[in-house]
Amino acid sequence: xxxxxxxxxxxxxxxxxxxxxxxxxxxxxxxxxxxxxxxxxxxxxxxxxxxxxxxxxxxxxxxxxxxxxxxxxxxxxxxxxxxxxxxxxxxxxxxxxxxxxxxxxxxxxxxxxxxxxxxxxxxxxxxxxxxxxxxxxxxxxxxxxxxxxxxxxxxxxxxxxxxxxxxxxxxxxxxxxxxxxxxxxxxxxxxxxxxxxxxxxxxxxxxxxxxxxxxxxxxxxxxxxxxxxxxxxxxxxxxxxxxxxxxxxxxxxxxxxxxxxxxxxxxxxxxxxxxxxxxxxxxxxxxxxxxxxxxxxxxxxxxxxxxxxxxxxxxxxxxxxxxxxxxxxxxxxxxxxxxxxxxxxxxxxxxxxxxxxx
Amino acid sequence: xxxxxxxxxxxxxxxxxxxxxxxxxxxxxxxxxxxxxxxxxxxxxxxxxxxxxxxxxxxxxxxxxxxxxxxxxxxxxxxxxxxxxxxxxxxxxxxxxxxxxxxxxxxxxxxxxxxxxxxxxxxxxxxxxxxxxxxxxxxxxxxxxxxxxxxxxxxxxxxxxxxxxxxxxxxxxxxxxxxxxxxx
Ligand SMILES: [Cu+2]
Numbered sequence: 001x002x003x004x005x006x007x008x009x010x011x012x013x014x015x016x017x018x019x020x021x022x023x024x025x026x027x028x029x030x031x032x033x034x035x036x037x038x039x040x041x042x043x044x045x046x047x048x049x050x051x052x053x054x055x056x057x058x059x060x061x062x063x064x065x066x067x068x069x070x071x072x073x074x075x076x077x078x079x080x081x082x083x084x085x086x087x088x089x090x091x092x093x094x095x096x097x098x099x100x101x102x103x104x105x106x107x108x109x110x111x112x113x114x115x116x117x118x119x120x121x122x123x124x125x126x127x128x129x130x131x132x133x134x135x136x137x138x139x140x141x142x143x144x145x146x147x148x149x150x151x152x153x154x155x156x157x158x159x160x161x162x163x164x165x166x167x168x169x170x171x172x173x174x175x176x177x178x179x180x181x182x183x184x185x186x187x188x189x190x191x192x193x194x195x196x197x198x199x200x201x202x203x204x205x206x207x208x209x210x211x212x213x214x215x216x217x218x219x220x221x222x223x224x225x226x227x228x229x230x231x232x233x234x235x236x237x238x239x240x241x242x243x244x245x246x247x248x249x250x251x252x253x254x255x256x257x258x259x260x261x262x263x264x265x266x267x268x269x270x271x272x273x274x275x276x277x278x279x280x281x282x283x284x285x286x287x288x289x290x291x292x293x294x295x296x297x298x299x300x301x302x303x304x305x306x307x308x309x310x311x312x313x314x315x316x317x318x319x320x321x322x323x324x325x326x327x328x329x330x331x332x333x334x335x336x337x338x339x340x341x342x343x344x345x346x347x348x349x350x351x352x353x354x355x356x357x358x
Numbered sequence: 359x360x361x362x363x364x365x366x367x368x369x370x371x372x373x374x375x376x377x378x379x380x381x382x383x384x385x386x387x388x389x390x391x392x393x394x395x396x397x398x399x400x401x402x403x404x405x406x407x408x409x410x411x412x413x414x415x416x417x418x419x420x421x422x423x424x425x426x427x428x429x430x431x432x433x434x435x436x437x438x439x440x441x442x443x444x445x446x447x448x449x450x451x452x453x454x455x456x457x458x459x460x461x462x463x464x465x466x467x468x469x470x471x472x473x474x475x476x477x478x479x480x481x482x483x484x485x486x487x488x489x490x491x492x493x494x495x496x497x498x499x500x501x502x503x504x505x506x507x508x509x510x511x512x513x514x515x516x517x518x519x520x521x522x523x524x525x526x527x528x529x530x531x532x533x534x535x536x537x538x539x540x541x542x
Binding site: 284294338340 | 432433481482483484486487
């Protein structure tokens with residue numbers, strides 16, 4: 001092979017290596033920054049509970065990293081030492097242990113045990129105080145939200161002592177920034193678990209038993225939550241969003257949610273409403289202000305005000321809604337909404353109506 | 359050789375049977391989710407007429423009947439029929455049928471409604487779900503294969519739970535057991 005060809009090859013190889021290294025660096029960067037910033041990350045706490053948990057996490061991370069490095073250092077030292085000593089090996093059995101070496105060894109082992117116990121004890125105390133701090137938020141007189149987990153979506157009910165002020169929504173929880181909210185958690189089928197890594201959790205939702213979780217957001221933002229207990233086929237697609245917003249904005253949102261659905265504004269929406277009411281939809285869904293009042297599926301009264309459909313799975317757009325209504329089993333196989341074939345004009349009218357449910 | 363062949367056939371049969379029980383279609387094919395108003399059921403008449411029996415495939419399928427059981431609550435059949443014992447509507451766990459107990463007759467009852475207070479669900483329940491409901495309704499009176507029908511209940515047990523043993527009649531003449539007669 002001629003020289004220029006060979007150098008050409010190696011330049012190509014070098015380029016390949018360089019590109020691979022660059023890609024690795026980029027991937028590492030992306031991974032670490034995603035882990036530390038995202039809207040679903042325990043490393044990016046937005047409230048006191050998640051803050052305490054992440055402090056505990058960092059403590060454990062640093063201590064364990066230090067222990068790991070120390071162990072590796074000792075291992076390396078040991079390897080280096082044996083290599084030096086191999087020269088002195090003889091065939092004679094070593095029956096008389098070297099007293100000095102025995103003493104040193106005992107010292108090292110005792111020291112390691114003591115350090116281990118101290119570290120574990122520090123972890124014990126730290127995790128105990130963290131657990132306690134998670135209950136420090138409890139306050140009986142705050143905003144109460146009842147969350148009912150179902151395969152595979154979340155029913156959210158804002159409670160109020162005045163019955164007419166309570167309302168239901170789904171898969172989207174709004175909370176005021178800087179206030180503690182009490183979440184009462186239950187399930188109507190199997191065990192689910194409520195987890196918003198940036199704010200708090202996890203807490204299990206257990207059928208026939210109520211659990212409580214307190215949440216507080218210090219920073220406004222949208223955080224993603226996820227069911228954290230395997231609950232069947234579509235467990236991975238059982239997500240939700242928590243929107244933390246300033247108090248005035250939150251109150252405005254709550255006022256809007258309390259209102260019944262807006263009546264159809266034009267002929268097409270009118271037709272869409274008729275399609276909805278004449279379809280199986282009414283057997284499962286509620287639209288407050290109409291005859292649809294079943295409560296086994298998400299409340300659609302203010303569907304268009306939500307960011308996602310199908311429990312955080314799809315952005316709430318007309319296209320996704322259309323796909324969902326005509327055959328949700330293609331999008332989320334096994335979910336509990338049947339495919340409902342509609343004539344194209346009926347479907348379009350229905351979508352216009354659904355989009356008007358602001 | 360003969361034995362091997364027999365074993366093969368038997369296990370193949372078992373497999374086929376087992377498959378029906380466990381089959382679970384996630385993607386419902388569109389025609390079967392069509393709404394029930396497309397059906398003409400006019401040849402069916404109230405009363406215990408001899409059924410023109412077409413078997414309901416769901417009656418061999420555990421998943422489908424469990425879906426039927428869930429829908430029975432979701433669509434509030436429970437409100438009128440309770441969990442089979444009846445209330446406003448007649449009991450469904452007994453052997454008596456006003457309008458017939460064949461799969462298509464129950465299908466018809468659900469779709470068309472019946473004059474004395476059974477509402478019509480025409481257009482409100484997709485076809486395949488009505489068949490799931492019909493299969494579950496028949497399972498309440500023990501008319502479907504026991505190995506596929508739902509057998510655990512949170513409510514009053516309509517049928518014997520699957521682990522239950524026959525109730526034992528106390529044996530002997532009663533009184534003091536033999537072991538306790540001996541002087542201590
Ligand atoms: Cu889950």
